[in-house]
Amino acid sequence: MKEDYIKLIFGLKLKQIRTDNKLSLFGLSKLSGLSKSYLNEIENGKKYPKPDKIAILSEKLDVPYDQMVSLKLDKNLAPIGDLLQSKILKEIPLELFGIKENTLIDIVANAPAKVNAFISTIIEIAQHYSFSRESFFLASLRSFQEANNNYFDDLEQSVLKFVKAYQLDLRQTVSSKDLEEILIEEYGYSIIENELSKYEALGNLRSVFVPKTHTLLLANGIDEAQRTFIYAKELAYNFLEIKDRLYTFPWIKFESFDQVLNNFYASYFAGALVIPKDELTLQLETVFEKETFDKALFLQILKAFNTSPESFYQRLTNILPKAFNIKNLFFLRITHKADSEKFYLNKELHLSHQHSPRANETNEHYCRRWVSLKVLKDISISKNSHEFDIQISNYPSHDTKYLVLSSATKDPFRNNQYRSISIGLLINKQLERKLKFLGDKTIKKQEVGVTCERCAIKDCEVRQTSAIYLEKKAKNKKIEIIVEELNAKF
CATH class of the missing domain: 1.10.10.2910 (Arc Repressor Mutant, subunit A)
Structure with a gap:
């Protein structure tokens, strides 16, 4: 078995036995005659004691020698052992985020019970949301992109x-x-x-x-x-x-x-x-410097490169943070089948902040006021090869506004299937300085939510279902107030 694993298991067991006996490291040092620093290294999985030292610890702690050296862990530590023996630590791309495997092992060794509880919680959440190994890898990749502002x-x-x-x-x-x-x-x-x-x-x-x-x-x-x-x-x-x-x-x-x-x-x-960086940057500058949004010019730039709208929008997520310092943005790909009310958010990227919308509301109804969904409806009716629209989306519940540009195209490999690609830019002072056309009155402004189930917008003409989560929250709040009144009365 891997040497590091054996060291760590022995260290975990020694630490648990010591704490069960209400002994500090200093106390165990006095009891066994072994130095405090040496014992600390053992408990942290950095050293494995020689047989004579194990014999001393076994005698002083009144624990059988065979039990001390056994790799079998009790029920409190067993999940940690399973974790350390599994491939998961090898599969987690720790180095991308500047974390060494030894650092993680130190954390496990210092607080095994808490780490075990945390891991169990993560696993339970993952199972609840059907979070697969593939999902984990893709989430890790997105985090890596976000950490680097998606520019390499x-x-x-x-x-x-x-x-x-x-x-x-x-x-x-x-x-x-x-x-x-x-x-x-x-x-x-x-x-x-x-x-x-x-x-x-x-x-x-x-x-x-x-x-x-x-x-x-x-x-x-x-x-x-x-x-x-x-x-x-x-x-x-x-x-x-x-x-x-x-x-x-x-x-x-x-x-x-x-x-x-x-x-x-x-x-x-x-x-x-x-899509060369310098060429795209120059062309975007011509769009950004205009007082009104020039749709024809934007589409001309998109078509100037031998690429799909999806690749073009993806490239924007590289160039905007680097060349224009526009780092608060999201990228979405949504798919839709004609004559259906189902929309699937199956690709996303969020730079700087965890923007809305996100793909975790998989069983809810995404807001029908999004321009991302509008262009999908438009293309399924028009049968054009490309539909484009732009919108300023105001999220009242988040107190944020986004400039959203969205293109829809047909899926060439699936009948009656369409996809929209969108990029949303958070409207703040930085964006206002970079994009002169933000004040263009012809750009449609729309109040939006994330999903119908969580949306507080009243009298929405395209609502698919009631705001059940908000209604539940309001009901619980009402109950809470009545309980407080009863407490005050009696």
Whole structure:
């Protein structure tokens, strides 16, 4: 068994026996003749005592030697033992957040009962919300993005090195033909189309990479923007020398957090290659400096790059915090089936603050006043290839306002399925300084909630259900007041 685990288990047991005997470290030192510092290192899992020292502790604490060295823990510490023996500490990407595994072990050793209670609570919450291993990894990735304002200069620099190495001109639109040539000539790829369409069960799978033969299989339905992005991701894996990777787009499953992280790195590289930072920054400045919002100009910028609206909005979450110091923002992807009242928030990112809306209200009704939902309704009726709208959303219950830009497109792989991509910018003094068009009277202002179940807006014409959580809260408050009155009366 792992040496560190054995040390920690012995330390946990010694600490528990000592505290059960109402002994301080100083007291145990006096009793056993072993130094206080030595005992402290044992209890913290840093040292494992030699047999003669264990014999002394066994005798002085009146605990059988075999019980002292046994790896079996009592019921209070058993969950901690299970945790330490499991792979979970290895799967948690501690290093991303500057935490060492030894630091976590120290925390466990210093307060095992409290840590056990905390872990049990987290597990119970996770089970309640069906929080899977995949969900945990993706939540860890989002936290990593948020901690870095979703901007990674090393990847930006890698793109510039790639561009120089292969003599690409970022002043021109990057095409799939440009990237396909590099994949074939430089990395020995074979690219095959029409194969995936033979398998109906593959659904919306757009590409499969076969590493043994460097064969890239592409779906029939992909457009030029999707093809370019797939090629750019493949180039990222090769240029960045990433070995532990995913082989399908979109991904089906992953084996480790490293695969999730590397998939993000490749996607970031692809976005930065297809939508160059400097070029996008210059074009956004022209929109931001206008006194009114120029919708035509914004859409012209979106279409200027060989990319999907989703990749474009994702790229905004990289550029706005870095180039414009706009860090209070959220990104959402919502899917919807035509003639349905169901909306699913299946991708999100929140920078600087935990903004509303979020995806944890999975069984509730998202606010129908959101522009994100409006464009989905619009495109399902119009059948256009792209619907765009802008709105200032006021959340009275949160005392916050957001400028929300939203695009909706059809899902090319699913009949009557649509998705909206939105970016919301918190309206504050910083945003007002950066965006001159914020005072534009033609931008629709709308009071919104998060879900109908938690919304206090009266007479809402699109409410799907009553505000049951607020009603319950009001009822409990009324009961509380009556109880206080009864206490005062009697």
